[in-house]
Amino acid sequence: MRIAIQDTYPDDVAHCYGCGRLNPHGYQLKTYPAGELTESRFTPEPYHTAIPGFVYGGLIASLIDCHSTGSAAIFKMRAEGKEPGSEQAPRFVTAHLEVDYLAPTPLGVELRLVGRAVEVKERKVVVDTEMFAGEKLVAKGHAVLVRMPETMAGR
Amino acid sequence: MRIAIQDTYPDDVAHCYGCGRLNPHGYQLKTYPAGELTESRFTPEPYHTAIPGFVYGGLIASLIDCHSTGSAAIFKMRAEGKEPGSEQAPRFVTAHLEVDYLAPTPLGVELRLVGRAVEVKERKVVVDTEMFAGEKLVAKGHAVLVRMPETMAGR
Numbered sequence A, B: 001m002r003i004a005i006q007d008t009y010p011d012d013v014a015h016c017y018g019c020g021r022l023n024p025h026g027y028q029l030k031t032y033p034a035g036e037l038t039e040s041r042f043t044p045e046p047y048h049t050a051i052p053g054f055v056y057g058g059l060i061a062s063l064i065d066c067h068s069t070g071s072a073a074i075f076k077m078r079a080e081g082k083e084p085g086s087e088q089a090p091r092f093v094t095a096h097l098e099v100d101y102l103a104p105t106p107l108g109v110e111l112r113l114v115g116r117a118v119e120v121k122e123r124k125v126v127v128d129t130e131m132f133a134g135e136k137l138v139a140k141g142h143a144v145l146v147r148m149p150e151t152m153a154g155r
Helices: A057-079 B057-079
Strands: A031-034 A037-042 A092-101 A111-120 A124-133 A136-147 B031-034 B037-042 B092-101 B111-120 B124-133 B136-147
Touching: A031 A057, A031 A111, A037 A057, A057 A092, A057 A111, A057 A124, A057 A136, A057 B057, A057 B092, A092 B057, A111 A136, B031 B057, B031 B111, B037 B057, B057 B092, B057 B111, B057 B124, B057 B136, B111 B136
Parallel strands: none
Antiparallel strands: A031 A037, A037 A111, A092 A136, A092 B092, A111 A124, A124 A136, B031 B037, B037 B111, B092 B136, B111 B124, B124 B136
């Protein structure tokens, strides 16, 4: 059975609106290993509108953000020879996010985000993302993720 | 009386989740001229969590995105010698968005976004944003906005 990386975040850092399993209000995005890559899928709600008929850019940025932090945890565990899902995942936060909106993203279609590791260091991971609506590439992401400071979780 | 630029978007393109006055589900961000700059304010909900106590990055990206499209409309009107609020605003969409997360953004504090025009051309505007939580600079944005294609609104 596949385990989403967000389902292995420690309980005290699993409340992210975008991807925390303990945030009932949020999107609960799930990110999985997919060969050498990572994958997340999400179907926006009808009210996640930009111009009518299209997905608003803030949601796209949010999905790329959380997909990237999840991907960073997956890539970091792999770099350490650990199987994602086998133990609590390391928690990354975003330092820098870039989104290129390549084409209007239609509403009513499942979005698929595919992540690729650009760089994996001790406390920093860089992830590139391609987001597809059906077969069409609609957005690209570039994110720099850093290990969450322990102080941020009040530990 | 100050008029938010989003309150002068044409009805058929006023449904953005982030800033559309006709989207009852959304954030309804409002952006105003502020001297040579622009300003938006927003207080996140308690569930807009990243790590508990802090605002999630996707919301910050969303606010910067919509603040930038609104700012682009204001800067474009000014460049044409028009007073923002005096007539329907031109509608911009985001082509490229960058966010630098400089410090964790505390929940429970009003956020203030200040926009500056970097470039104003016929169909393209570039906006830099600084986002403050209280007095603290917590994030920076850089956005490239383009005039919405008429076809996108089905016109």
